[in-house]
Amino acid sequence: MFEHYLPEHRKRLKALLEQPEWQETLEKVDLERLKAETLIPPSPPSQFAGAAQYLFQRNSERVKRLIDEGVTDEEKMLDAFSDWETALSGDDRFPILFLGLVLTLDCSFDPIRCLYCNQAWLPKGMELDDWKSVIEEVAKPIPPYIYLTGGEPLLLGEGVWGDDGLVAFAVRLGCAVNINTNAELITPEVALNLVKSGLARIHISLDSHEPQLQAKIFRSPERVERVLMGIFNLQIARELLGVRHPQIHINCVLTNLNLDQFPAFL
Known part of the structure; x- marks a missing residue:
């Protein structure tokens, strides 16, 4: 296992897998069943191909008439x-190819958030079934790339990563799904279920390779370790289920604190 990682990190992941949290989780699950039930992430739609397909569907009759009239000018x-005005004048709406959903403005880091966070809190939110209705509505004619964010979307728990959660629901409709998270809540159980649900990509907030600076940005040194553990748990879950999804991306917010370190961070 972990053969495609560098030796030092491979050793770290193997040691983590032997820790009680992972061993207790594995005692509760049927790993072979999880493998069999793991969904494969759909490919995200091409923005260019989606636009071209829509124009073709809406304007092809007009072009056919020009050909019938003897027009040969390409x-x-x-x-x-490519006449957008004509294409959009009908009843068939242009398909939504990218859909960003802010599931919550609450954060697992509350009440003390990251140094650069300026999100305002709202008193009301949508229910899980409401989010599913939105996803189902936009899944035709072309399933969009769905981006789940917050706040911290994993605060919704199984409503996001469960068998009947938003990720699996959208994937079954043909949508590629991404989650933007701080990774703090990605325990071994959550990691296995995120992989099983067919999550295509995950964007994790990390702004510096220097622990002290990252702790300052997070406003807590303990958070740095929890975020890194969330990333490692995902890497282990992918290995256990024999897949390469989700792709793990790092979101780095450049500020005057970390700008000079960015080349080294890369």
Whole structure:
């Protein structure tokens, strides 16, 4: 296991897998069943291909009429195909190819948030079934790339990563799904379920390779370790289930605190 990691990190992941939290989790699950039930992430739609397909569907009859009239000028036919005003004048809406959903403005770091966080809190939120209705509505004719963010979206727990959660629901409709998270809540159980649900990508907030500076940005040294553990748990879960998803991306917010360190961070 972990053969594609560098030796030092491979050793770290193997040691973490032997810790009680992972061993207790594995005692409660049927790993072979999880493997069999793991969903494969759909590919996100091409923004260009989606636009071209829509124009073709909406304007092809107009181009056919030009051909019937004897028009052979390719520029005129291209102009007719790419006429957005005509395409949008009908009842068929342009498909939503990217859908960002702010599931909550609450954060697991509350009440003391990251140094640069300036989100305002709102008293009301949508229910899980409401989010599913939105996803189901936009899944046709072309399933969009869905971006789940917050606040901290993993505060919704199984409502996000469970068998009937938003990720699996969207994946079954053909949508590629990304989560933007601080990774603090990614325990071994959550990691296994995120992989099983078919999550395509996950963006994790990390702003410096220097622990002291990252602790200052997070406003807590303990948070740094919890975030790193969340990333490591995902890497272990992928290995256990024999897949390479979700792709792990790092979100780095450049400020005057970490700008000079950015080349070294990369």
